[in-house]
Structures are given as structure tokens and as C-alpha cells.
Amino acid sequence: MKHTYITTAIPYLNGDPHIGHAVDYCLADVFARYSRLKGDEVKFQAGTDEHGNKIFQKAKELGVPVEEYVQGNVDKFKDFIAKLNASYTDFVRTTDKQHEKRVQEIWLKLKEHIYKAGYEGWYCTGCERYVTEKECKENNGVCPDHQKPYEKLKEENYYFRISDFKDKIRQAIESDEMVILPEFRKKEILKLLDESPDVSVSRPVSQLTWGVPVPDDESQVMYVWVDALSNYLTVIGYPDDNDYSVWWPASVQIVGKDILRFHAILWPAMLMGLGLNLPKVILSHGMILADGQKMSKSVGNVVNPLEVLDKYGLDAFRYYFLRHVDTFSDSDFTWQKYDEAYNNELANDLGNLVQRLATLAQKNNLVLEKRANIGFSAEYQKYMESFEFSRAFDYVWDKIQNLNKRIDDEKPWMLAKNNETEKLNVCLNDLINDLLEANYELSVFLPNAADKIFEVFGDSIKPPETPLFPKTKK
């Protein structure tokens, strides 16, 4: 049996779930469901990144123990993922004891590529963090939050020597041994690769305590990368549980374009350092724009995914974010578009199609003879295998719209009126079976709706008592 391992980026737990996380989970879920229906055994990882000063400070501000703070946020995320009906199989927290232990083992294995060096930069004692040269310049050398001038500070850090692997990474990307999707991101990464510096992977304990201690050096604590990126391995048992070898390399790792560089450069370097294969595909999706603009707290145009979910429910949410949001490039969200997609497409095209077919069948006491083998069509598979999910969805939708056309062309109600029972039977059986085939393909995108549709055309056919997608009044 084929093993398919799908990963999602682990969100940093210093805030609430936002719409970008939802995209991650939805995309991963689509591929997971697709793979399962094809017969693969699927592992679908999700998790949370819980270390670091920001979380530590946030907890302090709120006056709660940091463990309690992260627990509360993990619950929010788990709840969110459940609401999306994302079918993950494994959940990893970077504060899991087992994860921490495994991360330390990974660190030790990478040791020959890790070196200690001084870091010098602009530091704000108020924020307790370094800022980039650029940020310092933009703020004219003064921290806007604390009104204190940045200080030039020096400290010891461990660095991961990416330069040990650059040539091999380039080769892996160019040869598509590790596919980066979409193509234009691949080009971007190849350009970035040359100028990628070695990455700082620890902080002195005086600065950072909420993290995994560096093994064999009490003065240092791991800083995000080795800790967070390793989750993809620790969750499947690496290095002590040999089960990991069944799942690794990952079939696809889904990330937002903002963190692609870490996944396409640092992460492969780490894997090479560990002597492991690279993931087969890294899929980088775009950002959701609010009415053409980047969402930002300062602009105040952040769309709350929970609010969107509440409006018309999960099917509508997944419908919009999997079909009208392009898998790879940035896409827009506006309430108007969301309304239109729901009413014109889900309700009118699909909801109404189910209703009319079910009613036709029921009124004419149709005996439904279901086709034995339902499967994926070749074209659909082609799209799915190349991770063009929104296109695959378009393709399915085309089938649905076509069914509406065919009903009009074949006029089953006329056949009924003329008592052409035999023809009517054939006609309705054909239409309904075609709907069920489309519904099978639809089920990876809209599992809930698909279930309901299969139920309508179950052993007996009963039209939904309440519309599948009740329309909203304008």
C-alpha cells in the first residue's frame, strides 16, 4: 500500500487562528481525502509552535503561567481545525516532551554543521529582541514601542551552516527531486539560495528561556528553526521510532509563501545534514487579500475565519477557499464575492440540482440502479496529482453545471407526461449516476455536502427536507 504523508505548517501560538491557517488545513485536507479514496494510507500532520519569547511575554502580560497560555491557544486551534473538518491524523506540539527529546537528538546529529559565533545587532531592551538593520533604519534608531534608542549588542549564537549544502539543494530543486510549486516560487527560491546566510539557531539562556535547551551547552537555548521544523519528523517518530521510515519523505508539505524560504532552503539543509531524503513536493500557497489589500491589524481589514465559517457553514467556507481562491497565487476575499459564490453557485447550481433530480426521481417512483464502480476521472486525477486543486474543483463544477443543462435538454418531466416510462428510467438513472460520480469527486472538497447528497440518493431517494444550501435574502 502506498503511504502518503502530508504536512501543514505549525502556527505560532501567539494569536488566534486566521484565514491563512485555514488555507493550509483545507489544502492539506483535500489531498488527504483524495489520497485515501485512492486507497493510500495517509498520515496528515498538524501542530503548534509554542516556544519563544513572544509567547513567553504574552503569557506574562496576561499574568498566566506560560503552559496554561499555550494550552488555551492549542485548544483554539484544535477547535478551529475540527470546525474545518480537516482530517488530520497526528497532532504535534513543540512543547511535547517527546518532541523536545527528539529535537535534542536531531540537534546532536546535526552538530557537525553547527558552529558558535558572535552575533551583533540592534537590540531593544524594552522588546527584549534584536531588530533587523532595515527595521532599525526605518525607525530612525529608536524603538517606536518603547521610545528607547536601539543598542548595538553582541552575543554568542549557534549557527547552522547552510553553506555546506547549497550546491546539493540547488541541484535537488533544479532536478525536481524536491518539487517546489508553483514554478514561479521555485525560480524565486533558486535566486534566494545564493544569498542565503547561515541561520542562527540558538539564543543565550539569558535572553531566551522558553525553548528547548541546547544539548551539551547549558548557556544556550534553541531558537525556533531546529525546534519547529523538526516537528515534521518528530511527529512520525524520528529518530528513535523506526516507523518514521514508512512515512518519510513527505509526499507534500504545505506552507504559506511567507515561510517557503525556510522550508525550501533551511529545511532541506537540515534533512541533508541528517542524511534523510527531501520531501517530494513543497506546495506554497498564496495569501488571502481583503478586497485587494493585504490583511493587517493596523489597517483593520482582517477577516475573522470563524465569522466566515459562521455565516453559511463549513461547505460554503471550503467551497470558497478551495475554488475561488487559487491554489498558488494570492486571491481576494470579499463578503460580496462570498455571498455570490454561495447563492449563485452552491445554492443555485448544486443545491437546486440535487433538489430537482431527487424530486423527479421520487415523483416517478424511480428504481435507482447505481453503477458499481465509482472512481476518479483521468482529468480530475491529473489536476489533483499536480496539486492544482482549484482547477480540479472547477472541473467538477463543470460537470455539475452540465447536469443542469442535460436535464433541460432531455426533459424528463415530458417523458413522464407521455408515459415513456422506460426512457424516463434510463434518463434519470443516467443523470443521477453521473451526479453521484461528480459527487464522489466533490467529496474531497466538500465532505459534508457530499455525504448529504449520497444520503439523498441512498437506498430510497428522498429529497432534502430543508434545502441543502438555503438561499439568503438580499
Added chain:
RNA sequence: CGCGGGGUAGAGCAGCCUGGUAGCUCGUUUGGCUCAUAACCAAAAGGUCGUUGGUUCAAAUCCAACCCCCGCAACCA
């Protein structure tokens, strides 16, 4: 001349790699239908394919130059 993406109908987009009738969805107008959620189907109107030049029998598509828009990325080492 930092890098990347883009400019195609009122809106949103596909087509460009691999030149050969400009296409899809929404919206608009008209018509049809009555199985259905005021749903469905059909037809029509609507385009100097950013600009200029080049290659070619033929350019949205290839080449060159230019103009314009948007990002540099989810709160940020």
C-alpha cells in the same frame, strides 16, 4: 535597471511555455422551460488583448524597448 507577480468585455480571471476563429464565471438584456431553492436552459450586447516597434504568410501568444499597477509577505531576527 533589487527581486517577484501582473496589465485580455462593466467586474474577476483563463488562454501565452508549444503562434493559426479571443474564451470562462458573475453582472446586463431578451427569449425558452416548469422537474427544481424567484431556481434551470438558450441567445444577444459588450474587447484597439498596457504602449511602440520587430520577427512571421500569420502575434494576446515569440523578441526588444517603454509605461502603469501590486507585493517583498499574516504582526514579523
